[in-house]
Amino acid sequence: MTASPAATTADRNVLDRSDDTSGVINHNGNDAIVLTNAEGNTQDTVDGLGTGNADTSADAAPGETPPDTPDNNGDDMDLPPVELISTIQGSTMSSERVGDEVSVEAIVTLDARDGLDGFFLQEEDADNDGDDTTSEGIFVYLPDDSSVADFTVGDRMRLTGTVEQYQGKTELTDVRSLDVTARDQPLPTLTELDLPIEDKSTLSARESMLVRITGEDGTPLAVTDTHELGRYGTTTLSSGGRLAQYTEINAPDQAGYQQWLDQIESRSILLDDASNAQNPERILFGRGGEPLSADNTLRGGDTLASATGVLDFAHQQWRVQSDQGLDFQPANPRPEQPDAQALEDAPLKVASFNVLNYFETLDRSGHQITTPEGTEHSPRGANSEQELARQQDKLVSAIIDSDADIVGLMELANDGYGDDSSIAGLVEALNARGGAQWDYITPRDDSGNVVSPGSDAIAVGLIYQGDSVTPAGNAAVNTSGAFATGNRTPMLQTFQDNGSGETFSIAVNHFKSKGSVINGEEATGDGQGNNNPTRVEAAKQLSAWIGTDPTGSGDSDVLIIGDLNSYAMEDPITTLQNEGYTLLDKDYSYSHDGQWGSLDHALASESMSDQVTGVTTWHINADEPTVLDYNTEYKSSEQVNALYSDGPFRASDHDPIIIGIDPSSKAQQSAGFQGRLK
Ligand SMILES: [Ca+2]
Ligand SMILES: [Ca+2]
Ligand SMILES: [Ca+2]
Ligand SMILES: [Ca+2]
Structure with a gap:
């Protein structure tokens, strides 16, 4: 909220009436007066506090005339009579009393002077008009309370203010003659x-x-x-x-x-x-x-x-x-490990993980990253050495605790494969944590030259544990057609399982997002968001490309993994299914606008699907509040510490998907590549 208009006069009035040097007190002989000094501290209280007087029918003894309807008898003839909040609210969204100066007497239900520049009042139960179409509550705008008596939730308060409709809400503003008339009153029934x-x-x-x-x-x-x-x-x-x-x-x-x-x-x-x-x-x-x-x-x-x-x-x-915490129950506990049961003792595990802009080139003014083909981009991700260390620690925890042997990564800086590259830095950090030794894939042509994974600022990547698998030949990338812009370049690598000697290939992908519109492909309103045709084209061309056996593996065992920016029932997924791939994941990996689904997927070629032991989405990220991530901006120094741990939770915004495979489990040796895939 910015500010309700025209509060200055009211502030002056409140100040006048509560400043004991002014000599103006609106004491009608029945209600309590709380005297305050210029600093707003209570100096004296004159009768009535906590005695339950002076309100409408609620407080009248049987047979007694309600004392405050009207109560402008005596020295406060300028105050309008107390009336029920329900008569001010009426049964319409916008009050029909806008502009009227009114007096009310009701219970403080929420004191939000610090946070909302005001407080909420609600009629006592006995003053409820019994009409379900009229509200019994109202917000009182009080941006400056420095000269009014102390009050708190449960106090009964009488005040005069002007009815206003502010951004759809009925409020009282220009408050004057604000008196606490009783303390510790029961709150109205919820x-x-x-x-x-x-x-x-x-x-x-x-x-x-x-x-x-x-x-x-x-x-x-x-x-x-x-x-x-x-x-x-x-x-x-x-x-x-x-x-x-x-x-x-x-x-x-x-x-x-x-x-x-x-x-x-x-x-x-x-x-x-x-x-x-x-x-x-x-x-x-x-x-x-x-x-x-x-x-x-x-x-x-x-x-x-x-x-x-x-x-x-x-x-x-x-x-x-609510200005109080509420008793949230941990119905969705943090999974410290991926669901081992779902993976069924897989001898090998492959993960797909969007790491939300892992850039070791800090995102600072003047910094640039250079792709292997020489294009320059502003960096993303961590802004400082501290943020990078925190981001790296969380990602290393997530990757190690995932127990994966191969990890396909999305949103790595496309800054090459040298010792200073982001992927090299991530692998170095993994190895520094101890345990298994990791390495990363560098795509090369037949002459051994590095091939650029496109000109985008981000790229997909592959890391693996050399004890578990060995790359078989060079990785292939596709920068043509649907992958020239929008969709990121896919990377395909054939691996040999060190245990069984069997080979299989992993295709890592990152299709165009539903965010900024390209090629005029605005959302059509069918739920698939922007750029759906671009993603469908990626799915078609990916399948066709894999069908050409770009790594020369002669092996039809292929896992397609990655952030396909498509929920499970969307066209790009059905396109791949129609091309003979089996969708393996069945769980959310991401939330947007409070809605849950999986943008990340794993699909197996026909021969590969026989070797999949199970799949699980490890919910370390999407379930967790954004504010628990590595970032330090918009946090106090206390929060920078209290909201951070180096564990895997909120390492990214996407959950990793983990696929268990047993390359030796084929019912029969797969036939040659030809004929197995369309
Ligand atoms: Ca009342
Ligand atoms: Ca808030
Ligand atoms: Ca009502
Ligand atoms: Ca930051």
Whole structure:
């Protein structure tokens, strides 16, 4: 929020009325007056505090006239009479009382003066008008509280302010005559709501009221988005489990996709930390009601029995505001290791891992990277030596703990294969950690010259443990056709299994993203996002290229791995399936907008699929809040430490997929390459 307009007059009024040197006190003989000095400290209290007087019918003894309707008897004739918040809110989204000066007396339900420049008031239960179409709560904008009495949640407060509709929310501004009339009052009863809510505009009947939101029929809510937990203190919760990407589970379809978007909107609600502060020092929403830290995460799929707080409409979105941690349950525990059972004691493991811009050339002004073919790019990824060390430590942990023998990498700096290259640095760091010895693939032509993997700033790469496998011949890359721009150059390498002597090939890929539009290929609204034709073309040409046996292996055993930037049911995947490849993965690897799906895939050629023992997606990254990554910007020095660990979690934004293979397990020796693949 920027600021509600025209608060200056109100500030002056509040100051006048609460400054005991002014001599102006609006004491009507019934309500409490809290005197404060110019610094806002309470100096004296005059009758009424905590005695439950002066409110509307709620507080009148049976047969007694409600004392505050109207209460402008005495020396405060200039104040409008106290009325019910429900009469101000009315039953329309926008109040019909905008511009009116009104007085209310109600309970403070959430004190967000620090975070939202105001607080929420709600009528006592007995002052509820019994009409479900009118809200009992309201936000009071009070950007400067330096001259008003101390107050807190549970206080009953009487104040006068002007009704305003600010960015869709009904507020009171220009506050004057703000008095605490009772302390420690019971809070109004929570209104129970459950998702899905098909038409969220109906929530205006609960605007600024205390609510308890659950999933359908009281089931727990799931954490479906933590992307902005660090930046805004928010997390999105959903009913019926996490929200899937439409095309992860449905064939692309325009009408179906629009229906899906409506449905997931109705299933979800934002939880906010009652603050507009960016990059809050204390990130409220970690597990168990404790703040977020590297050791106390909040993972996608964790659950919350109910979201309790004040229902607020802000920044064009309904949200529950809570200034307290909530009791998130670790329903989705951190997997310290990939699922060994799913891999079934595979003698060899291959991983596909998008490492989110691993650049040893620091991303600093003036720095450039040079591809093997001489093109220059601004670097990406880590900005400082400290960030690079942190990024490297996390990636090394992830790669070693994955227990993979071969790892296909995406988003490496395309800065060549020399000793100073990023891939060489990563391998050096892996080997420095001890244990297995790693090496990396350098694509070369028949004369032994390095072949550039295209002119993009990023490239795919291959690293492997020499004890497990041995490269058979040179790696091949394809920089033509669909791979000239947009899609990154695929790399194909044939390996020999040191154990069985069998050979197989790995094709590492990174298809064009759904981000910036190329070739005018805007999303068509069927759920596949931008640039789908470019990815389909990549799938076709990849299959055709592999069919030419570019490494001269004479072996039809091929695994296609990588970030294909396509969810499981999208055209590029079905294209490869139609070319005879079997899709191996069945699990999400990524989240976007709180929706979960797999952009990363592993597909086996027909002869290869017999040798696959199992596949697992290791959920070390996508489930974890972005703010737990290696970056140091927008973090205090305390957060730089408390939000970081050198373990594998949030090493990247994509989860690695791990494929178990047993090259000796073929039912029969594969026939020659010809005829096995279309
Ligand atoms: Ca009241
Ligand atoms: Ca009502
Ligand atoms: Ca916030
Ligand atoms: Ca950074």
